[in-house]
Amino acid sequence: MFALVPAFVLDRLTPAELRCYVALAMYARKETRTCWPRATTLAERLGRDYDGVRRTLRALAKKGAIVVEGGGVYRLPMQPEATVERLERPKPETIAMQWPEDDGEAARAFRLMKGGAK
Numbered sequence: 001m002f003a004l005v006p007a008f009v010l011d012r013l014t015p016a017e018l019r020c021y022v023a024l025a026m027y028a029r030k031e032t033r034t035c036w037p038r039a040t041t042l043a044e045r046l047g048r049d050y051d052g053v054r055r056t057l058r059a060l061a062k063k064g065a066i067v068v069e070g071g072g073v074y075r076l077p078m079q080p081e082a083t084v085e086r087l088e089r090p091k092p093e094t095i096a097m098q099w100p101e102d103d104g105e106a107a108r109a110f111r112l113m114k115g116g117a118k
Contacts, residue, residue, distance in 0.1 A: 003028075006078050009065050019046055020056045021065055024074055033076045034069070 003025035005018075013021060023045050027035035043053045057074075060066045067075040 002026075008079070012063050013060070013065060016048075016052075017056055017059055017063070017065070020053065021060060021076070024060075024066065025076055028074075028076050033078070034073055035076070036071075036073045038072065 003022045005022060005025060009021055010018070020042060023042055024035055024037070027037045029035065039050055039053045039057065042048075042057075043050050046053065048056075057066070057068070061068050065076070067077060069075055
């Protein structure tokens with residue numbers, strides 16, 4: 001038996017997460033890339049405890065490696081899924097705003113907008 005593992009998965013998973021992903025991939029249907037093994041089955045296969053497997057499954061979902069579709073069904077996408085981590089916008093204070101040194105009308109408007117001198 002073998003499992004297809006997309007490259008994006010290799011770049012972002014810990015060794016324990018990768019082992020769990022491969023176990024899921026071995027159960028996945030080829031056409032839909034979905035599977036529904038119980039966490040206890042995965043725990044036995046991986047030699048881990050139930051709670052550890054549940055934590056790993058949550059981590060895989062958070063990283064976009066799997067999608068939990070409900071009812072114990074997991075989908076293994078071939079492309080990264082949108083995750084909360086990737087959709088966060090940078091905080092305004094982390095964005096460096098630079099403006100040319102000329103004293104044109106746009107530069108004056110920018111300084112006014114920032115609360116600076118006229």
